[in-house]
Amino acid sequence: MLQKLVGNEKGPKISIVKYETFSYYKTLAKAKYWVLNSNTRKFLKPNEEQVYIQTWHGTPLKKIGLDVPGSDLDYAHEGEKFSYMISPSKYCSEKLVSAFGLQGREDIVLETGYPRNDALFTFDQAKVNSILRELDVPRGKKIILYAPTFRDNKRSEVSGYENASGLDFDKLKEQIGDEYIILFRAHYFVAKNMDFEKYKDFVIDVSDYEDVNDLYIISDMLITDYSSVFFDYANLKRPIIFYMYDYEDYKANARDFYLDQNELPGPITKTQDELVKAIEETRFFIPDARYSMFNQKYNHLDGINKGLEVAKKIIK
Incomplete structure:
Protein backbone atom coordinates (compact mmCIF):
# COMPACT_ATOMS: atom_id res chain seq x y z
CA MET A 1 0.00 0.00 0.00
CA LEU A 2 1.07 3.56 -0.58
CA GLN A 3 0.42 6.44 1.74
CA LYS A 4 2.00 9.87 1.83
CA LEU A 5 4.38 9.12 4.70
CA VAL A 6 6.85 11.61 6.13
CA GLY A 7 7.61 10.12 9.53
CA ASN A 8 9.66 7.40 11.11
CA GLU A 9 7.45 4.49 10.13
CA LYS A 10 9.50 1.32 10.04
CA GLY A 11 8.86 -2.26 9.13
CA PRO A 12 10.04 -4.99 6.78
CA LYS A 13 7.19 -4.31 4.35
CA ILE A 14 7.16 -0.51 4.51
CA SER A 15 8.98 1.66 1.99
CA ILE A 16 9.05 5.43 2.32
CA VAL A 17 8.77 7.51 -0.83
CA LYS A 18 8.79 11.29 -1.05
CA TYR A 19 5.56 12.85 -2.28
CA GLU A 20 5.47 13.68 -6.00
CA THR A 21 8.92 12.27 -6.77
CA PHE A 22 9.69 9.71 -9.46
CA SER A 23 9.70 6.99 -6.79
CA TYR A 24 6.27 8.11 -5.62
CA TYR A 25 4.69 7.84 -9.06
CA LYS A 26 6.52 4.60 -9.78
CA THR A 27 5.11 3.11 -6.59
CA LEU A 28 1.62 4.33 -7.46
CA ALA A 29 1.90 2.65 -10.83
CA LYS A 30 2.93 -0.69 -9.30
CA ALA A 31 0.77 -0.75 -6.16
CA LYS A 32 -2.25 -3.03 -5.92
CA TYR A 33 -3.92 -0.75 -3.36
CA TRP A 34 -3.97 3.03 -3.10
CA VAL A 35 -4.85 4.38 0.35
CA LEU A 36 -5.25 8.16 0.21
CA ASN A 37 -6.99 10.80 2.31
CA SER A 38 -7.17 13.70 -0.14
CA ASN A 39 -7.63 14.24 -3.86
CA THR A 40 -5.03 13.03 -6.34
CA ARG A 41 -3.59 14.90 -9.29
CA LYS A 42 -5.98 15.09 -12.22
CA PHE A 43 -3.73 12.99 -14.45
CA LEU A 44 -3.57 10.09 -11.99
CA LYS A 45 -6.01 7.25 -12.44
CA PRO A 46 -5.85 3.68 -11.10
CA ASN A 47 -5.88 0.92 -13.67
CA GLU A 48 -8.54 -1.79 -13.74
CA GLU A 49 -6.57 -4.07 -11.41
CA GLN A 50 -5.83 -1.41 -8.79
CA VAL A 51 -8.02 -0.63 -5.78
CA TYR A 52 -8.30 3.01 -4.70
CA ILE A 53 -9.40 3.37 -1.05
CA GLN A 54 -10.27 6.96 -0.13
CA THR A 55 -10.27 7.52 3.65
CA TRP A 56 -10.78 11.32 3.43
CA HIS A 57 -9.22 13.58 6.02
CA GLY A 58 -12.22 14.61 8.07
CA THR A 59 -15.95 14.49 8.54
CA PRO A 60 -17.04 17.72 6.84
CA LEU A 61 -18.48 20.67 8.75
CA LYS A 62 -18.16 23.15 5.89
CA LYS A 63 -19.45 22.31 2.44
CA ILE A 64 -17.03 20.67 0.04
CA GLY A 65 -16.80 19.58 -3.57
CA LEU A 66 -19.94 19.66 -5.66
CA ASP A 67 -21.93 21.04 -2.71
CA VAL A 68 -20.09 24.37 -3.01
CA PRO A 69 -21.98 26.68 -5.40
CA GLY A 70 -19.97 27.37 -8.53
CA SER A 71 -17.46 24.58 -7.91
CA ASP A 72 -15.78 22.83 -10.83
CA LEU A 73 -16.01 19.12 -11.55
CA ASP A 74 -12.70 18.14 -9.92
CA TYR A 75 -14.46 16.30 -7.10
CA ALA A 76 -16.71 14.44 -9.52
CA HIS A 77 -13.71 13.35 -11.57
CA GLU A 78 -11.96 12.24 -8.38
CA GLY A 79 -15.01 10.31 -7.22
CA GLU A 80 -15.03 8.37 -10.47
CA LYS A 81 -11.62 6.94 -9.51
CA PHE A 82 -12.70 5.53 -6.13
CA SER A 83 -13.06 1.82 -5.51
CA TYR A 84 -14.09 2.43 -1.89
CA MET A 85 -14.63 5.39 0.40
CA ILE A 86 -14.48 5.11 4.18
CA SER A 87 -17.05 6.82 6.43
CA PRO A 88 -17.70 6.97 10.19
CA SER A 89 -21.43 7.74 10.04
CA LYS A 90 -24.57 7.93 7.92
CA TYR A 91 -24.25 11.73 7.96
CA CYS A 92 -20.72 11.61 6.59
CA SER A 93 -21.67 9.05 3.94
CA GLU A 94 -24.48 11.28 2.67
CA LYS A 95 -22.23 14.34 2.44
CA LEU A 96 -19.39 12.49 0.71
CA VAL A 97 -21.77 10.94 -1.83
CA SER A 98 -23.13 14.39 -2.61
CA ALA A 99 -19.75 16.15 -2.66
CA PHE A 100 -18.07 13.60 -4.94
CA GLY A 101 -21.04 12.82 -7.18
CA LEU A 102 -21.31 9.20 -6.07
CA GLN A 103 -25.06 8.92 -6.58
CA GLY A 104 -25.79 5.45 -7.91
CA ARG A 105 -22.54 4.13 -6.42
CA GLU A 106 -23.44 4.50 -2.75
CA ASP A 107 -22.41 0.89 -2.15
CA ILE A 108 -18.71 1.80 -2.43
CA VAL A 109 -19.01 3.86 0.78
CA LEU A 110 -18.09 1.65 3.74
CA GLU A 111 -19.50 2.85 7.07
CA THR A 112 -16.90 1.32 9.36
CA GLY A 113 -15.48 4.22 11.32
CA TYR A 114 -12.14 5.85 10.52
CA PRO A 115 -9.11 3.54 10.92
CA ARG A 116 -6.93 6.53 11.80
CA ASN A 117 -8.97 7.05 14.96
CA ASP A 118 -7.99 3.69 16.41
Whole structure:
Protein backbone atom coordinates (compact mmCIF):
# COMPACT_ATOMS: atom_id res chain seq x y z
CA MET A 1 0.00 0.00 0.00
CA LEU A 2 1.07 3.56 -0.58
CA GLN A 3 0.42 6.44 1.74
CA LYS A 4 2.00 9.87 1.83
CA LEU A 5 4.38 9.12 4.70
CA VAL A 6 6.85 11.61 6.13
CA GLY A 7 7.61 10.12 9.53
CA ASN A 8 9.66 7.40 11.11
CA GLU A 9 7.45 4.49 10.13
CA LYS A 10 9.50 1.32 10.04
CA GLY A 11 8.86 -2.26 9.13
CA PRO A 12 10.04 -4.99 6.78
CA LYS A 13 7.19 -4.31 4.35
CA ILE A 14 7.16 -0.51 4.51
CA SER A 15 8.98 1.66 1.99
CA ILE A 16 9.05 5.43 2.32
CA VAL A 17 8.77 7.51 -0.83
CA LYS A 18 8.79 11.29 -1.05
CA TYR A 19 5.56 12.85 -2.28
CA GLU A 20 5.47 13.68 -6.00
CA THR A 21 8.92 12.27 -6.77
CA PHE A 22 9.69 9.71 -9.46
CA SER A 23 9.70 6.99 -6.79
CA TYR A 24 6.27 8.11 -5.62
CA TYR A 25 4.69 7.84 -9.06
CA LYS A 26 6.52 4.60 -9.78
CA THR A 27 5.11 3.11 -6.59
CA LEU A 28 1.62 4.33 -7.46
CA ALA A 29 1.90 2.65 -10.83
CA LYS A 30 2.93 -0.69 -9.30
CA ALA A 31 0.77 -0.75 -6.16
CA LYS A 32 -2.25 -3.03 -5.92
CA TYR A 33 -3.92 -0.75 -3.36
CA TRP A 34 -3.97 3.03 -3.10
CA VAL A 35 -4.85 4.38 0.35
CA LEU A 36 -5.25 8.16 0.21
CA ASN A 37 -6.99 10.80 2.31
CA SER A 38 -7.17 13.70 -0.14
CA ASN A 39 -7.63 14.24 -3.86
CA THR A 40 -5.03 13.03 -6.34
CA ARG A 41 -3.59 14.90 -9.29
CA LYS A 42 -5.98 15.09 -12.22
CA PHE A 43 -3.73 12.99 -14.45
CA LEU A 44 -3.57 10.09 -11.99
CA LYS A 45 -6.01 7.25 -12.44
CA PRO A 46 -5.85 3.68 -11.10
CA ASN A 47 -5.88 0.92 -13.67
CA GLU A 48 -8.54 -1.79 -13.74
CA GLU A 49 -6.57 -4.07 -11.41
CA GLN A 50 -5.83 -1.41 -8.79
CA VAL A 51 -8.02 -0.63 -5.78
CA TYR A 52 -8.30 3.01 -4.70
CA ILE A 53 -9.40 3.37 -1.05
CA GLN A 54 -10.27 6.96 -0.13
CA THR A 55 -10.27 7.52 3.65
CA TRP A 56 -10.78 11.32 3.43
CA HIS A 57 -9.22 13.58 6.02
CA GLY A 58 -12.22 14.61 8.07
CA THR A 59 -15.95 14.49 8.54
CA PRO A 60 -17.04 17.72 6.84
CA LEU A 61 -18.48 20.67 8.75
CA LYS A 62 -18.16 23.15 5.89
CA LYS A 63 -19.45 22.31 2.44
CA ILE A 64 -17.03 20.67 0.04
CA GLY A 65 -16.80 19.58 -3.57
CA LEU A 66 -19.94 19.66 -5.66
CA ASP A 67 -21.93 21.04 -2.71
CA VAL A 68 -20.09 24.37 -3.01
CA PRO A 69 -21.98 26.68 -5.40
CA GLY A 70 -19.97 27.37 -8.53
CA SER A 71 -17.46 24.58 -7.91
CA ASP A 72 -15.78 22.83 -10.83
CA LEU A 73 -16.01 19.12 -11.55
CA ASP A 74 -12.70 18.14 -9.92
CA TYR A 75 -14.46 16.30 -7.10
CA ALA A 76 -16.71 14.44 -9.52
CA HIS A 77 -13.71 13.35 -11.57
CA GLU A 78 -11.96 12.24 -8.38
CA GLY A 79 -15.01 10.31 -7.22
CA GLU A 80 -15.03 8.37 -10.47
CA LYS A 81 -11.62 6.94 -9.51
CA PHE A 82 -12.70 5.53 -6.13
CA SER A 83 -13.06 1.82 -5.51
CA TYR A 84 -14.09 2.43 -1.89
CA MET A 85 -14.63 5.39 0.40
CA ILE A 86 -14.48 5.11 4.18
CA SER A 87 -17.05 6.82 6.43
CA PRO A 88 -17.70 6.97 10.19
CA SER A 89 -21.43 7.74 10.04
CA LYS A 90 -24.57 7.93 7.92
CA TYR A 91 -24.25 11.73 7.96
CA CYS A 92 -20.72 11.61 6.59
CA SER A 93 -21.67 9.05 3.94
CA GLU A 94 -24.48 11.28 2.67
CA LYS A 95 -22.23 14.34 2.44
CA LEU A 96 -19.39 12.49 0.71
CA VAL A 97 -21.77 10.94 -1.83
CA SER A 98 -23.13 14.39 -2.61
CA ALA A 99 -19.75 16.15 -2.66
CA PHE A 100 -18.07 13.60 -4.94
CA GLY A 101 -21.04 12.82 -7.18
CA LEU A 102 -21.31 9.20 -6.07
CA GLN A 103 -25.06 8.92 -6.58
CA GLY A 104 -25.79 5.45 -7.91
CA ARG A 105 -22.54 4.13 -6.42
CA GLU A 106 -23.44 4.50 -2.75
CA ASP A 107 -22.41 0.89 -2.15
CA ILE A 108 -18.71 1.80 -2.43
CA VAL A 109 -19.01 3.86 0.78
CA LEU A 110 -18.09 1.65 3.74
CA GLU A 111 -19.50 2.85 7.07
CA THR A 112 -16.90 1.32 9.36
CA GLY A 113 -15.48 4.22 11.32
CA TYR A 114 -12.14 5.85 10.52
CA PRO A 115 -9.11 3.54 10.92
CA ARG A 116 -6.93 6.53 11.80
CA ASN A 117 -8.97 7.05 14.96
CA ASP A 118 -7.99 3.69 16.41
CA ALA A 119 -5.13 5.59 18.04
CA LEU A 120 -7.58 7.66 20.09
CA PHE A 121 -8.82 4.51 21.83
CA THR A 122 -5.55 2.63 22.39
CA PHE A 123 -3.00 5.11 23.78
CA ASP A 124 -1.57 4.93 27.30
CA GLN A 125 0.31 7.28 29.62
CA ALA A 126 3.66 6.06 28.34
CA LYS A 127 2.65 7.17 24.86
CA VAL A 128 1.55 10.56 26.18
CA ASN A 129 4.83 11.06 28.06
CA SER A 130 6.84 10.13 24.97
CA ILE A 131 5.07 12.75 22.84
CA LEU A 132 5.45 15.42 25.52
CA ARG A 133 9.20 14.76 25.64
CA GLU A 134 9.51 14.83 21.86
CA LEU A 135 7.79 18.22 21.66
CA ASP A 136 9.56 19.51 24.78
CA VAL A 137 6.27 20.63 26.30
CA PRO A 138 6.72 22.27 29.73
CA ARG A 139 5.09 20.29 32.52
CA GLY A 140 2.72 21.69 35.11
CA LYS A 141 0.46 23.59 32.72
CA LYS A 142 -2.66 22.55 30.86
CA ILE A 143 -2.31 22.10 27.12
CA ILE A 144 -4.60 23.78 24.58
CA LEU A 145 -4.53 22.56 20.99
CA TYR A 146 -5.54 25.45 18.73
CA ALA A 147 -6.24 24.25 15.19
CA PRO A 148 -7.91 26.83 12.93
CA THR A 149 -8.52 26.28 9.23
CA PHE A 150 -7.68 28.56 6.31
CA ARG A 151 -9.99 31.18 4.75
CA ASP A 152 -10.91 30.46 1.13
CA ASN A 153 -11.49 34.16 0.47
CA LYS A 154 -8.29 35.43 2.10
CA ARG A 155 -5.69 34.54 -0.48
CA SER A 156 -3.04 36.52 -2.32
CA GLU A 157 -1.32 35.32 -5.51
CA VAL A 158 1.95 36.55 -4.02
CA SER A 159 1.84 35.47 -0.37
CA GLY A 160 -0.80 32.72 -0.45
CA TYR A 161 -3.45 32.29 2.24
CA GLU A 162 -3.46 34.78 5.10
CA ASN A 163 -2.70 33.96 8.72
CA ALA A 164 -5.98 32.85 10.28
CA SER A 165 -5.18 32.78 14.00
CA GLY A 166 -7.65 35.52 14.96
CA LEU A 167 -5.88 35.99 18.28
CA ASP A 168 -3.91 38.72 20.02
CA PHE A 169 -1.24 36.46 21.51
CA ASP A 170 0.28 39.22 23.65
CA LYS A 171 -3.06 39.76 25.37
CA LEU A 172 -3.81 36.04 25.50
CA LYS A 173 -0.52 35.34 27.24
CA GLU A 174 -1.43 37.91 29.90
CA GLN A 175 -4.86 36.33 30.29
CA ILE A 176 -4.02 32.62 30.52
CA GLY A 177 -0.22 32.24 30.22
CA ASP A 178 0.28 31.28 33.86
CA GLU A 179 -1.88 28.17 33.52
CA TYR A 180 -1.81 27.14 29.86
CA ILE A 181 0.48 26.22 26.98
CA ILE A 182 -0.85 26.50 23.42
CA LEU A 183 -0.01 24.02 20.70
CA PHE A 184 -0.71 25.91 17.47
CA ARG A 185 -1.65 23.70 14.52
CA ALA A 186 -2.13 25.79 11.38
CA HIS A 187 -3.70 24.44 8.20
CA TYR A 188 -0.91 23.52 5.80
CA PHE A 189 -2.04 26.29 3.42
CA VAL A 190 -0.93 28.93 5.95
CA ALA A 191 1.59 27.06 8.11
CA LYS A 192 4.61 28.82 6.62
CA ASN A 193 3.16 32.26 7.33
CA MET A 194 3.31 31.89 11.10
CA ASP A 195 6.11 33.01 13.46
CA PHE A 196 5.83 32.40 17.20
CA GLU A 197 9.43 33.02 18.24
CA LYS A 198 8.46 35.82 20.64
CA TYR A 199 5.94 33.52 22.34
CA LYS A 200 8.17 30.44 22.59
CA ASP A 201 7.45 29.96 26.30
CA PHE A 202 3.69 30.11 25.63
CA VAL A 203 3.02 28.93 22.07
CA ILE A 204 4.55 25.84 20.45
CA ASP A 205 4.14 25.68 16.68
CA VAL A 206 3.17 22.10 15.83
CA SER A 207 1.99 22.82 12.28
CA ASP A 208 4.64 20.53 10.81
CA TYR A 209 4.22 17.75 13.36
CA GLU A 210 3.45 14.55 11.50
CA ASP A 211 0.63 12.85 13.39
CA VAL A 212 -2.23 15.05 14.55
CA ASN A 213 -3.56 12.19 16.70
CA ASP A 214 -0.51 12.63 18.94
CA LEU A 215 -1.51 16.25 19.46
CA TYR A 216 -5.05 15.23 20.30
CA ILE A 217 -4.08 12.77 23.00
CA ILE A 218 -1.67 15.10 24.83
CA SER A 219 -3.99 18.12 24.85
CA ASP A 220 -6.48 18.97 27.59
CA MET A 221 -8.83 20.79 25.22
CA LEU A 222 -9.29 21.75 21.58
CA ILE A 223 -10.02 25.19 20.19
CA THR A 224 -10.95 25.40 16.53
CA ASP A 225 -13.15 27.39 14.18
CA TYR A 226 -14.46 25.69 11.04
CA SER A 227 -11.94 22.86 10.79
CA SER A 228 -13.23 19.29 10.86
CA VAL A 229 -10.71 18.30 13.55
CA PHE A 230 -13.35 18.47 16.28
CA PHE A 231 -15.21 15.44 14.93
CA ASP A 232 -12.25 13.14 15.59
CA TYR A 233 -11.27 14.94 18.80
CA ALA A 234 -14.73 14.43 20.28
CA ASN A 235 -13.92 10.73 20.62
CA LEU A 236 -11.74 11.74 23.58
CA LYS A 237 -14.71 13.37 25.36
CA ARG A 238 -12.60 16.41 26.27
CA PRO A 239 -13.55 20.10 26.08
CA ILE A 240 -13.99 21.64 22.62
CA ILE A 241 -14.37 25.39 22.14
CA PHE A 242 -15.28 27.05 18.85
CA TYR A 243 -13.67 30.43 18.17
CA MET A 244 -15.70 31.81 15.25
CA TYR A 245 -14.59 35.43 15.38
CA ASP A 246 -15.43 35.96 11.68
CA TYR A 247 -18.47 33.69 11.36
CA GLU A 248 -20.71 36.00 9.32
CA ASP A 249 -17.94 36.90 6.86
CA TYR A 250 -16.82 33.28 6.51
CA LYS A 251 -20.33 31.98 5.91
CA ALA A 252 -21.14 34.71 3.38
CA ASN A 253 -17.84 34.95 1.51
CA ALA A 254 -15.96 31.69 2.03
CA ARG A 255 -18.09 28.59 2.56
CA ASP A 256 -21.43 27.62 4.03
CA PHE A 257 -21.92 24.76 6.48
CA TYR A 258 -23.63 21.38 6.58
CA LEU A 259 -24.26 21.45 10.35
CA ASP A 260 -26.33 23.84 12.39
CA GLN A 261 -24.35 25.61 15.12
CA ASN A 262 -26.67 24.16 17.76
CA GLU A 263 -25.31 20.68 17.08
CA LEU A 264 -21.68 21.55 17.78
CA PRO A 265 -20.24 19.83 20.89
CA GLY A 266 -19.03 22.94 22.65
CA PRO A 267 -19.54 26.67 23.19
CA ILE A 268 -19.25 29.12 20.29
CA THR A 269 -17.21 32.24 21.03
CA LYS A 270 -16.77 35.28 18.79
CA THR A 271 -14.43 37.52 20.77
CA GLN A 272 -11.18 36.79 22.55
CA ASP A 273 -12.68 37.68 25.92
CA GLU A 274 -15.51 35.20 25.32
CA LEU A 275 -12.91 32.60 24.39
CA VAL A 276 -10.93 33.16 27.57
CA LYS A 277 -14.09 32.86 29.65
CA ALA A 278 -14.92 29.56 27.92
CA ILE A 279 -11.39 28.29 28.60
CA GLU A 280 -11.76 29.12 32.30
CA GLU A 281 -15.10 27.31 32.44
CA THR A 282 -13.51 24.04 31.27
CA ARG A 283 -12.38 23.54 34.88
CA PHE A 284 -15.88 22.21 35.51
CA PHE A 285 -16.22 20.29 32.24
CA ILE A 286 -18.31 17.15 32.08
CA PRO A 287 -19.58 15.94 28.67
CA ASP A 288 -23.22 17.02 28.55
CA ALA A 289 -26.18 15.53 26.70
CA ARG A 290 -25.43 17.53 23.55
CA TYR A 291 -21.85 16.24 23.50
CA SER A 292 -23.02 12.65 23.98
CA MET A 293 -25.67 13.01 21.26
CA PHE A 294 -23.04 14.43 18.93
CA ASN A 295 -20.77 11.42 19.40
CA GLN A 296 -23.67 9.02 19.01
CA LYS A 297 -24.64 10.59 15.69
CA TYR A 298 -21.24 11.30 14.15
CA ASN A 299 -18.66 9.05 15.84
CA HIS A 300 -20.46 5.93 17.05
CA LEU A 301 -18.62 3.68 14.59
CA ASP A 302 -15.14 4.82 15.61
CA GLY A 303 -13.26 2.47 17.90
CA ILE A 304 -10.56 -0.20 17.98
CA ASN A 305 -9.32 -2.30 15.04
CA LYS A 306 -11.17 -0.34 12.37
CA GLY A 307 -8.20 -0.72 10.05
CA LEU A 308 -8.54 -4.49 10.28
CA GLU A 309 -12.29 -4.22 9.71
CA VAL A 310 -11.76 -2.21 6.54
CA ALA A 311 -9.05 -4.57 5.32
CA LYS A 312 -11.32 -7.61 5.73
CA LYS A 313 -14.00 -5.92 3.63
CA ILE A 314 -11.63 -4.91 0.85
CA ILE A 315 -8.64 -7.22 0.56
CA LYS A 316 -9.57 -10.48 -1.08
